[in-house]
Amino acid sequence: MPPHSPREFQQPWLRGVLFACGWLCVVLGVIGIALPGLPTTPFLLLAAACFVRSSERVYRWLVQHPQLGPWVRDYLDGSGMPRKAKIYALTLIWGCIALSALLVPRPSLWLFMLLGGLCGSYFVLKQKTRDR
Numbered sequence: 024m025p026p027h028s029p030r031e032f033q034q035p036w037l038r039g040v041l042f043a044c045g046w047l048c049v050v051l052g053v054i055g056i057a058l059p060g061l062p063t064t065p066f067l068l069l070a071a072a073c074f075v076r077s078s079e080r081v082y083r084w085l086v087q088h089p090q091l092g093p094w095v096r097d098y099l100d101g102s103g104m105p106r107k108a109k110i111y112a113l114t115l116i117w118g119c120i121a122l123s124a125l126l127v128p129r130p131s132l133w134l135f136m137l138l139g140g141l142c143g144s145y146f147v148l149k150q151k152t153r154d155r
Contacts, residue, residue: 030076032077040075041077044073045069045070045071046070048069049067049091052091053091059119062092062143067091067095069086070085086099088147098150103150103152106152108154109147113144113148116143123134135154
């Protein structure tokens with residue numbers, strides 16, 4: 024058996040960069056649990072993608088983690104988002120955009136906020152809805 028997983032990159036420097044990016048995403052995802060407006064799931068999914076190519080051990084740790092793992096597993100297995108989580112996410116997305124538009128009186132930037140809100144809303148709405 025080779026010393027690395029078939030999914031891991033062979034270049035040590037690239038694995039190191041992905042490993043560091045993965046941990047940065049885990050930290051941002053954990054902060055996003057408590058901080059409205061900062062998403063949790065996309066950061067944890069990005070962390071999983073980084074770890075699957077840099078460290079199979081840490082990838083397994085993240086996917087099997089009692090608090091963080093369900094977000095990653097639910098997305099990977101296609102079971103969707105709970106209805107309550109979708110409503111919460113959409114409310115936060117558009118609430119933060121409205122607040123930002125009030126605080127940033129530059130209509131030229133409102134377009135970027137609107138595009139970001141539409142992209143985020145599309146991502147949330149395209150997920151299967153789970154009643155749980």
